[in-house]
Amino acid sequence: xxxxxxxNDPLSGQELLELEELLVSHELPSGSMxxxxxxxxLTALVVGPVAIAPExxxxxxxxxxxxxxxxxxxxxxxxxxxxxxxxxxxxTIAIIFRQDPDAFxxxxxxxxxxxDEDAESAVEEWANAFMSGIEMRYDEWAPLIExxxxxxxxxxxxxxxxxxxxxxxxxxxxSESLSCEQREQLAKMVAESISDIYRFWLPFREMNxxxxx
Numbered sequence: 573x574x575x576x577x578x579x580n581d582p583l584s585g586q587e588l589l590e591l592e593e594l595l596v597s598h599e600l601p602s603g604s605m606x607x608x609x610x611x612x613x614l615t616a617l618v619v620g621p622v623a624i625a626p627e628x629x630x631x632x633x634x635x636x637x638x639x640x641x642x643x644x645x646x647x648x649x650x651x652x653x654x655x656x657x658x659x660x661x662x663x664t665i666a667i668i669f670r671q672d673p674d675a676f677x678x679x680x681x682x683x684x685x686x687x688d689e690d691a692e693s694a695v696e697e698w699a700n701a702f703m704s705g706i707e708m709r710y711d712e713w714a715p716l717i718e719x720x721x722x723x724x725x726x727x728x729x730x731x732x733x734x735x736x737x738x739x740x741x742x743x744x745x746x747s748e749s750l751s752c753e754q755r756e757q758l759a760k761m762v763a764e765s766i767s768d769i770y771r772f773w774l775p776f777r778e779m780n781x782x783x784x785x
Contacts, residue, residue: 580663583660591654594657599651604634609698609701611680615676618666618770619773629705629708634651680698680759692752699738699740716769733765735765740759
């Protein structure tokens with residue numbers, strides 16, 4: 573992939589539909605994210621403590637290591653279009669948090685699905701992709717993770733931020749024993765958890781941005 577479109581405008585509804593369709597193209601690598609996963613992944617990048625360059629995270633959208641995927645022909649054109657739309661989708665999410673963090677809703681909360689199984693799968697994909705976003709800068713996320721492991725009152729409060737995401741992603745050993753009702757309740761907690769995570773990292777982001785000037 574040779575480069576990315578620099579258009580930073582938010583996505584229109586029609587462009588979001590286009591992105592959803594492109595992400596299920598047969599031309600893409602088998603490990604590529606669908607739209608629910610992309611929404612979770614980009615959300616983690618937006619609310620995290622440090623900015624990550626598109627050249628590093630865009631290949632991950634296609635299931636590749638950050639070094640990138642060598643492609644050419646029509647597949648490259650499809651992936652470049654997805655990359656351009658994904659960049660703008662990230663900006664769309666960022667604008668929501670800058671204007672009103674409490675207005676954020678994960679895509680699965682705004683979508684309708686054919687059956688309960690599809691809805692549950694979408695939530696799991698979203699949460700798992702969010703955790704993948706954390707893993708891109710795990711060391712920088714460490715203060716939040718370490719606080720969540722503490723046993724005092726502050727630790728328990730912080731654990732509530734990541735708890736729903738860990739459980740819904742299937743990365744917590746307790747995930748397998750969750751009932752459908754418990755999963756539904758945890759899914760309803762995600763939006764508030766993400767908004768609180770955004771606020772937790774806000775001073776860190778501002779400090780990092782000031783240091784780069």
